[in-house]
Every structure is written in structure tokens, then in C-alpha cells.
Amino acid sequence: MNIIESAKSVPVIYDADICVLGGSCTGVFAAVRAARLGAKVVIVEKQNSFGGMATQAMVNIWHSLLDDAGKKQIVAGLTWEVIQRLKKRGGAIKPNDEGADSKNYHVLNTEELKIELDELIRENNIKPYLHTFYCAPYVKDGVLEGVFVENKDGRGVILAKQFIDATGDGDLCHDLSFRSYTRPNIQPPTACAKIYKGAPDEKELINNIVLHREEYGLPEDWGWRDIIPGMPDIKYYCYMHIFGADCSKADDLTFAEMEGRRQIRGYLDIMKKYCNGGREAALVAIGSALGVRETRHFICRYRINGEDISYGRPCKTPVAHGCYPIDIHSADRPGITFRYLNGTEVYKQWGKPNIVTKWRNTDTELPLYWSVPFEAIVPDEDKFGNVMLCGRMLDCDTESFGAVRIMISLNQLGEAAGTASYLALDSRKKVGDIDTGKLKKLLVAGGSADVS
Numbered sequence: 001m002n003i004i005e006s007a008k009s010v011p012v013i014y015d016a017d018i019c020v021l022g023g024s025c026t027g028v029f030a031a032v033r034a035a036r037l038g039a040k041v042v043i044v045e046k047q048n049s050f051g052g053m054a055t056q057a058m059v060n061i062w063h064s065l066l067d068d069a070g071k072k073q074i075v076a077g078l079t080w081e082v083i084q085r086l087k088k089r090g091g092a093i094k095p096n097d098e099g100a101d102s103k104n105y106h107v108l109n110t111e112e113l114k115i116e117l118d119e120l121i122r123e124n125n126i127k128p129y130l131h132t133f134y135c136a137p138y139v140k141d142g143v144l145e146g147v148f149v150e151n152k153d154g155r156g157v158i159l160a161k162q163f164i165d166a167t168g169d170g171d172l173c174h175d176l177s178f179r180s181y182t183r184p185n186i187q188p189p190t191a192c193a194k195i196y197k198g199a200p201d202e203k204e205l206i207n208n209i210v211l212h213r214e215e216y217g218l219p220e221d222w223g224w225r226d227i228i229p230g231m232p233d234i235k236y237y238c239y240m241h242i243f244g245a246d247c248s249k250a251d252d253l254t255f256a257e258m259e260g261r262r263q264i265r266g267y268l269d270i271m272k273k274y275c276n277g278g279r280e281a282a283l284v285a286i287g288s289a290l291g292v293r294e295t296r297h298f299i300c301r302y303r304i305n306g307e308d309i310s311y312g313r314p315c316k317t318p319v320a321h322g323c324y325p326i327d328i329h330s331a332d333r334p335g336i337t338f339r340y341l342n343g344t345e346v347y348k349q350w351g352k353p354n355i356v357t358k359w360r361n362t363d364t365e366l367p368l369y370w371s372v373p374f375e376a377i378v379p380d381e382d383k384f385g386n387v388m389l390c391g392r393m394l395d396c397d398t399e400s401f402g403a404v405r406i407m408i409s410l411n412q413l414g415e416a417a418g419t420a421s422y423l424a425l426d427s428r429k430k431v432g433d434i435d436t437g438k439l440k441k442l443l444v445a446g447g448s449a450d451v452s
Contacts, residue, residue, distance in 0.1 A: 010148065013156035014127055016042040018421050019147060020164045021134045024052025025407060026391050026414035027166030028117050029078045033418030033446060034164075035124040039425060042127040042158055044134055044149055047288065050117040052168070054407060055110045056289035058192050060236050061226060062092075062408050063324045064104040067368040068341045074321040074369045076449040078120075079411045083108075085116050093229045107236075109229045129158075134167065137175050144384040147172065162386045162421040162431065166414060169248045169295045170393035178379050178387075179299040182248070183398060185331040187293035187405075188241035190223070191260020194284040195268065196234050198225075199275035208274040209239075209267055210351035216266035219243065220334040222350050234284055238291065239267055241329060248295035257290050293329060293405060297393050301432065302375035306399025310339065310360070312367025317436040319443065320372035320412035321451055326402040339399070341367050369451070372404055374420070374439065377413055378432045385430030390417035412448070419443055 016039075020031045023045025035041045043050075053059045062083065065075040073080075083106055086092035091112030094105070121128050131151055138146035138157055146159040165172040174180060199205035202225060209218065223239030240263050245256040264286060271278035307313065309326060326339040335349030343362040347355040376395050379387060390413040392405050403409070419442050424431040444450045 010155050010157050012146075012159055013149075013153070014042050015159045016040045016127065017160065017425055018042075018162045018164065018418070019158050019160035020044070020166055020418075021147065021172055022052070022166035022168060022391065023047070023050040023128075023130070024166060024168065024391065024410070025050075025054055025082075025117070026052065026410040027164070028120060029411050029414035030164050030166060030390055030418035030421070031126050032078060032120050032124050033415045034422045035126050036446065037419065037422040037442070039422050041124075042129065042160065043121070044129045044132050044147075044158070046131070046133050048130055049114040050121065050128075051110065051113055053289075053291060054108065055114045055117075057287040057291040058110050058194060058236060058285065059238065059291055059407065060108045060110050060228060062106045062108060063322070063406055065408070066104050066323070068323040068366075069368050070104050072368070072451070074323065074449050074451050075408050075412065077412060077415050077443070077447045079408050081447065082113070082116055082120075086112055090230050091116070095227060107226050107229060109231070134171055137172060142383075144176070144386055162425050163388070164417050164421055165387060165389045165393075166391050166417070168292065168391050168393065170298050170389060173298050173379060173387065173389055173393070174296065176384065176387065179381060180296045181299070182246065182296045183294075185398065186246060186295065187329040187401070188243050188331055189245060189247055189256055189260070189293055190238055190241055190291040191257070191264055192287045192291050193237045193264045194228065194234050195237055195271075196282040196284050197277075197280040198235055198237070199271045199278045199281065201276065205267075205271060205275050205278070206350050208270050212270050212274060213266075216269060218263060218266045220349065220351075222335045222348050237264070237267075239263070242290075243331065246295060247290065247292045253290070260290055261286055294392060294401065297395055298389055299380045300376050300389075300395035301378045301380055302373050302395065304372065304376050304394075304396035304400040304404060306397055309370045309400045309403045310341070312341065312370045315371050315373035317374040317440065318371035318451070319374045319416035319439070320404070320409050321369050321449065322403065322406070322409050323369045324403050324406050324409070326399050328398065328402045339402070341370070370403065372409060372413065374416060374436060377417060382430070382432060385432070386424065388417040388421050388431050390414045415446070415448060416443060419446065
């Protein structure tokens with residue numbers, strides 16, 4: 001049955017140069033870059049804070065900013081700036097600062113990150129809308145002129161000249177009927193938690209999960225935990241997956257959120273019942289949003305493939321760099337596969353020995369980093385000419401997605417999208433027709449790493 005909603009007059013609540021949908025770090029960094037170049041920017045976020053998976057799902061690791069040799073900085077820009085700002089408050093550290101082996105990554109206090117992102121929004125005179133839901137595009141005479149949103153004030157329209165879709169699922173692009181695809185084997189999500197005085201010995205905890213998981217209805221699987229800056233008695237847990245859920249679908253997302261919380265209670269109970277020192281374990285927090293890794297992707301001017309990443313192939317307009325391995329959270333089997341730039345591949349599953357193989361001949365020169373081209377975030381058939389996408393919905397195959405989906409990569413794509421949207425606005429060109437030479441220069445001038 002369908003019900004016809006009555007037509008009504010909707011007020012214009014804001015008029016901007018650039019509208020960013022989605023307030024993850026990716027979206028915030030897009031907004032900040034555009035604002036620093038002089039654009040009037042508005043950002044719309046459905047949650048109560050900015051930061052996306054980092055703050056809502058509490059994923060607190062930003063991976064290496066250096067190349068695979070650990071010598072050359074390949075990631076800078078706003079990722080580097082925010083890390084430095086957090087360090088001043090004790091909100092970002094390298095794990096070796098608290099005794100772990102150095103891996104050149106940072107762990108964050110994601111509560112401090114929420115406030116730091118607020119500060120960035122304020123400092124750069126960006127108009128924020130929290131607790132505000134994107135609803136639909138406003139298209140007039142074939143021109144995308146605005147978006148309908150809903151919040152405590154009711155329904156309204158935000159007008160803009162350029163739009164950046166940083167919603168994760170590509171909600172705006174989807175509603176504009178941009179060509180997309182959803183893989184049958186999308187990487188499954190994880191519900192994340194902070195636990196006080198959990199099992200001191202993680203190996204013992206994992207062994208007990210393997211031995212007693214059936215008692216609590218937990219899957220065969222894999223996961224990881226890490227420290228939180230300034231909180232020695234609390235750790236962050238990213239354990240297990242929710243299999244068979246496409247979180248771009250309402251029913252699947254609802255199931256996955258509830259199943260994830262059930263899993264957290266299961267391994268918490270195992271800590272308390274079976275682990276030495278685990279009786280005091282207490283649940284401190286569960287992410288206000290599920291840790292979604294993948295849903296739909298959009299067809300762009302270039303699709304990144306696994307060899308682009310594995311062999312570090314150069315590209316015409318690189319806008320993001322990294323050395324993180326291809327990591328595939330499989331939809332059809334437990335555990336995880338890591339494929340490293342040094343030619344090693346490792347499959348990990350709790351309770352079983354790691355399977356280590358070589359995926360390439362290591363006698364030849366090995367790459368130290370990989371790059372993401374600008375063309376992978378430019379919609380292939382944008383009939384409007386004023387839409388950029390940035391985030392995990394970029395165009396890439398299964399293997400390459402395993403590397404480029406991490407937050408510090410998507411942070412950089414946000415900066416590129418914000419800069420490109422400003423250039424399109426300033427030059428009065430379609431965003432896909434901007435001068436990419438100027439784009440690269442502006443990114444470096446704004447603090448991005450120059451790896452040329």
C-alpha cells in the first residue's frame with residue numbers, strides 16, 4: 001500500500017557555495033579545505049557529533065603516515081594537523097609511547113577528537129547542522145540546486161552551487177541515479193566497544209572465545225583491540241563480524257546493530273566467566289553507530305584495481321597515499337587476509353595458525369606506498385556537473401578496497417573533494433573538468449604531502 005504525502009511549502013534554511021553531506025572526518029576535512037580557500041560552506045550530519053566511524057563507531061586507529069620503509073612522510077594535511085592538535089591534549093599517541101612495539105600508527109582518544117572537529121568547524125566559519133538528516137535532492141530544470149533535510153525545526157532546503165557526498169553509502173549520488181554497484185561479498189561490519197579491566201592477557205581471552213564461543217552463539221572469527229590514550233584500564237575492542245548484512249538496507253542495518261551488541265555481551269561474559277582477572281570487566285561504551293566497512297560503490301572515471309595498490313602503480317592525479325596492506329574481511333569465511341607491499345600474504349583466524357604465503361616475486365624492487373587517483377572519486381556520468389563523492393563509496397575492486405578504505409586514506413579524499421569543489425566553483429567549470437594541475441598544487445599548498 002502507498003500513501004500520498006500532501007504537498008507543502010518548504011523554507012530555504014541556508015544558502016551556501018558548497019554543501020557537504022556527511023560529517024565524518026572525510027566530510028569535515030572536505031568542508032575545511034573548501035572554507036580555507038574562501039568558499040561559504042555548510043555541513044550536514046545526522047549524528048550528534050562529527051567524526052563518523054572514528055567517533056560514532058569509536059575506531060581509534062589512524063594508520064601509518066609514513067611509507068613502508070618508515071622513512072618518508074606520505075600523509076600530511078589535516079590528518080597530520082589534527083594528530084598534532086590532539087597530542088597537545090594527550091589525545092593521540094603512538095602505541096610505543098605506552099610500551100607496545102612501534103608500527104608508526106597513532107591511537108586516538110576519539111572523545112577528544114569530537115571536540116577538536118567542532119573547533120575546526122568553528123575556526124573555519126563553516127555552518128554546521130547536527131542531528132540533521134539528508135532526505136532528497138532538489139533538482140530544478142535539470143539543475144541540482146539544493147537538498148531537502150529534516151531536523152528539529154522540520155523540513156527545509158539547503159541551496160548550494162557545489163555538493164560533496166560524504167555520506168558513506170552515497171545517499172545523494174544514489175538518489176540522483178548515478179550508476180552504482182554492490183558486490184555480493186561486501187566486507188562485513190563490526191560493532192565496537194570500550195571495556196574497563198577486560199582480560200589482561202589477550203591470548204588467553206582469544207583462546208577462551210575459541211573454546212566457549214558456541215555457548216554464547218558467537219561465530220568463528222578474528223578481531224583486535226588496542227589502548228586508548230590516557231585510559232590505562234580501558235581498551236578498545238573491534239572483535240568479530242556481523243555476516244550477511246548489507247547496511248545500506250534498513251532491515252539489515254537494524255539486524256546488524258542489534259547482533260553486534262549481542263556479540264559484545266557474549267565475549268564480555270566469556271571474559272568474566274573464564275579469564276583470569278576478567279571478573280572486574282565492565283562495559284564502558286558501545287559505538288553509537290555500527291562499524292560499517294562497505295556498502296555500495298559508484299562508477300567513476302577510474303576504477304582502482306588490486307595491482308594499482310599491490311605494485312604501487314603511479315597515477316596521473318594522485319590525491320591520497322598510503323602503505324596500509326590490502327586487508328580483506330571476508331564475507332564468506334571467518335578471519336582476515338593481509339596482503340603486504342613486501343610480497344607477503346597472511347591469513348589470520350582465531351584458534352588456528354597463521355597461513356603465510358608469498359603473493360609476488362620479491363627479487364624485484366618493492367613499492368613503498370600506493371596512490372589513489374582523483375578520477376576514482378569523480379562520478380562517471382554526472383549530468384549535473386556539481387557533485388563530488390568522497391569516502392568508502394569510491395570506485396575500486398575488492399582487493400584495492402581492502403587498502404584504500406581506511407580512515408587516513410578517506411581523510412585525504414575528503415581534502416581532495418573539498419579542494420576540487422572550490423576549483424569548480426571558482427572556475428565555473430564542472431567538477432570533472434577542473435585543472436588537475438591546480439588541484440595538486442592547491443593540495444600541497446594546503447599542507448598535503450608532496451610525494452613527487
